[in-house]
Amino acid sequence: DAGVIQSPRHEVTEMGQEVTLRCKPISGHNSLFWYRQTMMRGLELLIYFNNNVPIDDSGMPEDRFSAKMPNASFSTLKIQPSEPRDSAVYFCASSFGQLNSPLHFGNGTRLTVT
Amino acid sequence: AQTVTQSQPEMSVQEAETVTLSCTYDTSESDYYLFWYKQPPSRQMILVIRQEAYKQQNATENRFSVNFQKAAKSFSLKISDSQLGDAAMYFCASPLQGGSEKLVFGKGTKLTVNP
Secondary structure, eight states, rough: OOOOOOSSEEEOOOOOOOEEEEEOOOOTTTTTEEEEEEEETTTEEEEEETTEEEOOOOOOOOOTEEEEEEEEEEEEESSSSSSSSGEEEEEEEESSSSSOOEEEOOOOOOEEEO | OEEEEESSSSSEETTTSSSEOOOOOSSOOOSSSEEEEEEOTOOOOEEEEEETTTTSOOOOOOOOOEEEEETTTEEEEEEEEEOGGGGGGEEEEEESSSSSSSEEOOOOOOEEEEE
């Protein structure tokens, strides 16, 4: 039973470059979440989808961030252009979308922007 | 904004002993779920235990149990017979809005287990 799959595991890029993070949720889950983790701010919810539709993107920090979910098995988080302050671990999580449904997290992508 | 507070940035415990990690939250809802997650050095976020707010009985999963005080909005995690593999960051989480599946997380408690 495959869990949430994220790629890449690590990403190092230069300031100004475009970065795309990828996520494959657990099959059958209909909600998908993108979180960002930093030492200063902890885990922050960036955006979440239900049935492939963005429901709440109020946590997306700036217009440089965008997320898509073209189908039930794939989502991307894009940063363009990237900045050093975007350096963080980005997690994707999925769930059945019910009140008692726990989130199942991927292993995260550690992004370093130099 | 709704918040989840973990007042202990770091805790340590001797192997085989018991430790309690504290968490408080705020919500105006009466029906919700609360969660504890563990994040070992591997970075993976692992569900430890969940509590249904409308249930009086505290949830238990093997060596892990919670002390849920609804009126006080307190949700502490007790780890019994601590093992070296329990060393990790522990995060408490509650719904961002009652009834919502979006979770807000505390800043975490780093648990060290001493042999």
